[in-house]
Amino acid sequence: MTxxxxxxxxxxxxxxxxxxxxxxxxxxxxxxxxxxxxIAGDIRVNLLDIELLTVKIxxxxxxxxxxEEMGIDWWRHDPMLTVKERGLAEExxxxxxxxxxxxxxxxxxxxxxxxxxxxQGSRGG
Amino acid sequence: xxxxxxxxxAVCRGLTxxxxxxxxxxxxxxxxxxxxxxxxxxxxxxxxxxYGEEGLRRNLERLEWLEEAARGHDAVVQAAAAIAPxxxxxxxxxxxxxxxxxxxxxEQHDAIVAALDRVEGxxxxxxxxxxxxxxxxPEPVAVLASGAEYLRAxxxxxxxxxxxxxxxxxxxxxxxxxxxxVVAASRRLPPQDxxxxxxxxxxxxxxxxLVHRERSEEFVALVQGQTEAHPDVVVDARGPWPPYSxxxxxxx
Numbered sequence: 001m002t003x004x005x006x007x008x009x010x011x012x013x014x015x016x017x018x019x020x021x022x023x024x025x026x027x028x029x030x031x032x033x034x035x036x037x038x039i040a041g042d043i044r045v046n047l048l049d050i051e052l053l054t055v056k057i058x059x060x061x062x063x064x065x066x067x068e069e070m071g072i073d074w075w076r077h078d079p080m081l082t083v084k085e086r087g088l089a090e091e092x093x094x095x096x097x098x099x100x101x102x103x104x105x106x107x108x109x110x111x112x113x114x115x116x117x118x119x120q121g122s123r124g125g
Numbered sequence: 126x127x128x129x130x131x132x133x134x135a136v137c138r139g140l141t142x143x144x145x146x147x148x149x150x151x152x153x154x155x156x157x158x159x160x161x162x163x164x165x166x167x168x169x170x171x172x173x174x175x176y177g178e179e180g181l182r183r184n185l186e187r188l189e190w191l192e193e194a195a196r197g198h199d200a201v202v203q204a205a206a207a208i209a210p211x212x213x214x215x216x217x218x219x220x221x222x223x224x225x226x227x228x229x230x231x232e233q234h235d236a237i238v239a240a241l242d243r244v245e246g247x248x249x250x251x252x253x254x255x256x257x258x259x260x261x262x263p264e265p266v267a268v269l270a271s272g273a274e275y276l277r278a279x280x281x282x283x284x285x286x287x288x289x290x291x292x293x294x295x296x297x298x299x300x301x302x303x304x305x306x307v308v309a310a311s312r313r314l315p316p317q318d319x320x321x322x323x324x325x326x327x328x329x330x331x332x333x334x335l336v337h338r339e340r341s342e343e344f345v346a347l348v349q350g351q352t353e354a355h356p357d358v359v360v361d362a363r364g365p366w367p368p369y370s371x372x373x374x375x376x377x
Contacts, residue, residue: 025322026317026322027322029191032215033216035213035373036212036216037214037240037373038215039133039215039218041219043178099276
């Protein structure tokens with residue numbers, strides 16, 4: 001058996017990490033779904049569907065907000081992906097509660113605030 | 126019982142059956158080589174129940190299925206790329222039989238050869254720049270007496286985060302500029318969503334770099350240097366990957 005030099009020496013603890021096993025799912029998905037050569041297979045009547053699904057994933061990888069705008073929210077049913085979201089919602093609610101508390105504490109405060117004249121865009125002729 | 130299809134993982138050059146012995150395809154199935162001229166398609170059988178039109182439509186919606194398929198696909202591509210010039214195909218490229226694979230390789234021969242020429246001898250590295258999370262606030266905000274103080278603290282925290290992100294973008298550009306000096310090509314990728322990638326902080330840079338094998342050490346050293354030069358951010362480099370982001374057909 002010849003040992004090829006393909007196995008690189010184990011890296012010392014440096015800034016980079018040798019490819020972890022298993023690799024980050026986001027890294028893999030952005031590569032296998034969005035990169036690589038495209039060769040039309042025989043299973044292609046549903047290519048449109050596959051593209052659609054791919055777009056969903058791509059949106060997930062790119063921006064959840066954007067996907068939500070488009071009404072794509074299938075990952076919500078996936079517990080794996082919704083853990084952190086709950087944290088955000090909680091923080092949001094907490095902030096709202098605090099704000100309400102604050103507002104009621106102030107009673108009927110005067111509507112001060114930095115009101116700045118809004119600059120109207122002047123239309124050039 | 127189920128009808129079988131042929132799943133194409135990658136197109137390679139100079140791959141021999143002996144070389145792929147021991148590499149296992151999706152679902153633990155054996156790999157086969159489909160040769161056409163100087164190109165070799167790396168395929169394995171798949172059940173069309175699972176990988177046919179109906180099956181895919183259903184399965185691609187299931188993240189666990191998708192993850193397994195993606196990891197299985199990647200494992201084969203990775204193994205092939207370690208031993209031969211390899212152009213990975215996109216996930217779920219499926220044919221009814223080997224003749225169809227050969228025909229497609231014949232039709233796209235020149236474009237595939239060009240793609241292989243581009244990536245031969247190279248590997249891909251993923252480099253991300255992330256802001257460091259500043260969550261270790263010295264005084265716990267929660268015990269502040271008034272709501273006003275709480276909100277003020279929250280706003281200050283947010284503003285600090287925004288300023289940090291702006292600086293991080295500048296740093297990311299510097300990192301990118303430094304790295305492109307030793308690479309054959311680079312591609313910027315959209316920042317990943319933390320819900321999928323699981324990172325903390327803001328991902329201000331996500332890119333793929335095509336690095337010649339002989340320059341890998343140099344590249345890694347550069348990354349190391351950048352990490353030391355910019356302690357305010359996290360420079361996360363991973364690799365080597367097969368050249369997914371650089372194997373594409375010119376006419377697509």
